[in-house]
Amino acid sequence: MQRLRVADYFFVKELPVVVISMPEQGAMAVHRHEFSELTIITAGTALHVTAEGRYPIAAGDVFFIPPDQPHGFADVRGLGLVNVLFLPKRLPEPTDELRRMAGWQALFESEPKYRDAQGFAGHLRLPPEELERVTTLVRELEAETRDYMKGGTVLVEALFTQLVVRLARSYGAHASPAGRRLLAVQKAIRHIEEKHAEAVELNVLAKKAGMSLSTFKRAFKAVTGTSPIDYLLQVRLARACHLLRDADTTVTEAALAAGFGDGNYFARQFRARMGCTPREWREKQATV
Template sequence: MKSTIADGIHYFGLSGFPLAVRRVETDSAHTPSHPHDLTEIEHSHDFCELVIVTRGGAMHMLEGSVFPVTAGDVFLLQGRQRHYFYERKGLDLINIMYDPEKIALPENELRRMPGYCAMFMLEPTYRRQHRFASRLHLKRVPLARVERLAEEMEQECEEDAPGKEVALRAKLLELMVYLSRAYTSSDTTEAHALLRVGNVIGALENDFSKDWKLEDLLKIAHMSRSNLMRVFRKATGQTPIEYLVRLRIQRAMEMLRNSDLSVTEIALEVGFNDSNYFTRQFRRILGESPRSFRQGKE
């Protein structure tokens, strides 16, 4: 089967705010629910898609693996993941499509929540390995709350009133926080495994200047060294210590732009005990010294 690219321009418009809500409803003829409805056609996106299954069920083909989906399932499809649905039985979906970079989500703040790390960062990576058992599944009452938030976003898109972009970003963040908190209550073994790593990421994000040791992170995760390193690297592409170093450098960049503190003071503020080591790490990651970066941003 040839895969199609779902181009964001078809959903956001040429210059529109990169967030859209699309409903998919299944009738007896499986009539497309909206222009560019690719539900039963293998496709990938150049954006993220948060899928909320509100009714019925189907089989979901994702990257060559098949998973059943039912009402209450909520999961994230990251860009370039090939998928489609088949054997739809009364399947109704709400698809929230967004480009996280272009709408400037506060990722640093979101990653402080273990549930966000688990659901939005880790679960898409481990979905095939866990046979979809690590997904978020909502019962009727929380699903109704999620549907209401999605409906409010849909209404904002349709009305296109002044302030739409601010309202949509705020409602998407509210939805993400609600889902992240709900994920922490997941009762599957697979979800708990992701939450343990999410706890590590959240701890680093919440207290990046702390003198972290790998042993501290192992205690938080309740995992062996080899298991934590493997899962963390698969999810983030980095070791926990490398993640911490890059997190500190990111915070240092903000301080170099927005404060008058010296390079040494900034190094200490973000958790480096040695300003020379800080400078070496800064140069390794960004290709220039902190002083050069500050001068170039003034």
């Protein structure tokens, strides 16, 4: 599989953003890239191909491709798009205000993570008038990234941030039914990730999502491909693994800190998911 490299696209070392307009995008084999990418479909239709499936896309669709996530295009019919390539480590960290925006979380975190679980149904689709406003902003960003001028880095960062904020706002304003479901479930996911070490109750999660318990369970499964309880278990195990990397942390301490109140239950779940005991896992990591 081809891997597109930073050196082949980012020619101006001062600028962390590159804009590539493709008014006539042909079919493209599945590939990966070292950089992050925002894709804005400006015309036509196609199938967006990922490692898990093929999903129809059309004018107004916007989606984020993280580094090394395979994707491509097939069954292309009059497809036009703009790719905004960017290097997150060379851009200012998103502010807390931006990270708290539900649309930002959906666009950059939840939708890419659960894209295949929900069949791409939760992605952002801009209505024509908003697509025109976004493409106007992108054209200004593209003009500024062609050649470096004094103050260019500051202006590019500002224009890129403006684009991200506009898209984040649009996610909430123009979300499809699947997108609204994603936004709702995302609130519960955030609660699980922040409070996993505490007692997490399903009725509290459902309330966070603004749903009845039965509706919430179905919605959570549709978005993530798993149940709320299983997701909580995954988060706790991931946290335990992180803690076990520290040789000064005992297995019991790691289990308790991750939210497992019962050491035997922790050991059983760890072996079932990881294929070995916590101590064996730690020893393996020490040799890597």
